[in-house]
Amino acid sequence: MTDNTSAAMKPVIPGPLPEGIAVRTAGADDVPALLELLRADELAAMGETSLSAGEVDEWFDTPRALERNTALVLQRDGVLIGVWRVFRNFDDKYWAQVAIDRSLPAELVDELWEGGLAWAEQVALTIADGLGVTGPRLDLWVNEHDALTRRHAEAFGFQQMRAFIEMQIDLDGYVAPKPDPASPVVVRQAEVPDDGAADLRTMYQVISESFRDHYDFQLRSFEDWVETKHSDQLADPTHWYLAEIDGEAVGGLMGHNSYLEADNAGYVANLGVLRQGRGRGVAKALLRTSFTRYAADGRSAVKLHVDAESPTGATHLYESVGMYRRLVGFDFHKWPRA
Structure with a gap:
């Protein structure tokens, strides 16, 4: 040990x-x-x-x-x-x-x-x-x-730090808008059959780099990140997607089964877009691909959580693709030796 x-x-x-x-x-x-x-x-x-x-x-x-x-x-x-x-x-x-x-x-x-x-x-x-x-x-x-x-949190000295919003789109009758033929964005399913898969490392790099400027980000090593995925029973790599522009990965979406048992819903655990891909429709293309696939699988909805103060304005992005706000939760922190 x-x-x-x-x-x-x-x-x-x-x-x-x-x-x-x-x-x-x-x-x-x-x-x-x-x-x-x-x-x-x-x-x-x-x-x-x-x-x-x-x-x-x-x-x-x-x-x-x-x-x-x-x-x-x-x-x-x-x-x-x-x-x-x-x-x-x-x-x-x-x-x-x-x-x-x-x-x-x-x-x-x-x-x-x-x-x-x-x-x-x-x-x-x-x-x-x-x-x-x-x-x-x-x-x-x-x-x-x-x-x-x-x-009890406040009495014990915890401080409220950040709000996170649960958002949802209902998939009954969902039909994604037709893609813009002029868009350079190509979305494909990530191929991650094993730990040596190139797409696994690409997903790690895209998600890690795109979250560097987000609240409370802490970089994990690739090995620790992979180990975390292995220990997660509800991780679902069959719902992972990469978005590319001119053959280069600029965005990634990781689906998860958190809400499958209780709500028959898909869940977007991570969605990240690199700086060079922002403002070009990458996130919308990833989300709509995910929604379409979840609808085809018979899921009733798709959920995700978003930082209410996201520096990329993610809340408005999700609303623009048909998602609505449901619940709010808060991160409370305490530094015992502060």
């Missing part, structure tokens, strides 16, 4: 728990109960849920996931009533997740939320210390109507 893995797996013992509450390490056998808990939490937070079993399975199904995830389940009378989780996205960035059964007494829910955030911070600091990182950041996601999570 590497030094990094040892640091990530170093246990952090939670502080005193309320009477009658037990805690233990989460495992693959907990997936059904965790899925039920997390779906109920999403319903309470935003009125709907799209969480799939595969997304929870991912916590436990690869060495990478096991090395980067630290999760505890909370039980009351032998029933799973909560989860505390930290995911190491980068060595200096840690995503915290707390979900507590909201049907429990409010005082107990609040106490377990407070304990969960304190535990998550200590986990992040412990792992960061083991990796030699002096200034780790803790991240938390808050949906716009989730007053409970917002209240």
Whole structure:
């Protein structure tokens, strides 16, 4: 086991728990109960849920996931009533997740939320210390109507940093506009049968370079990027497309199955256009190709998330191809040692 893995797996013992509450390490056998808990939490937070079993399975199904995830389940009378989780996205960035059964007494829910955030911070600091990182950041996601999570985030010192908008296009009867015959843009499906495929590295280069000027961008190595895709059960390279002008790749779109199980919807996980391709219809061509293919596959809609302050004006682009705004979520950050 590497030094990094040892640091990530170093246990952090939670502080005193309320009477009658037990805690233990989460495992693959907990997936059904965790899925039920997390779906109920999403319903309470935003009125709907799209969480799939595969997304929870991912916590436990690869060495990478096991090395980067630290999760505890909370039980009351032998029933799973909560989860505390930290995911190491980068060595200096840690995503915290707390979900507590909201049907429990409010005082107990609040106490377990407070304990969960304190535990998550200590986990992040412990792992960061083991990796030699002096200034780790803790991240938390808050949906716009989730007053409970917002209240605890703000009380614990998190700051709201950025809004992200979920957008959607409904595909019932969708017909893409006829392409402009004068357009130089050619869209083709990426061919990525294995890790040695040229299109795999091209997609990495296009997506990485096109996001350099976006909020909170952090470059991954090609090897780490590929490993991330392998650990993602819902990644769908059959819905990846490259856009070319004069034979040169200037844009890429990566489809994903995040919303397939719950909503029968396609999902655009990444869409990037290089500077030399911007303003030339590249993004629209990629989106319309994706919409047409998803419609042919029988999907009912396509979704994506966009930075509300995108420097490329992406929100207006998506509206121009027929997408509309649905939900808003916020990135909250805390620097424990700031």
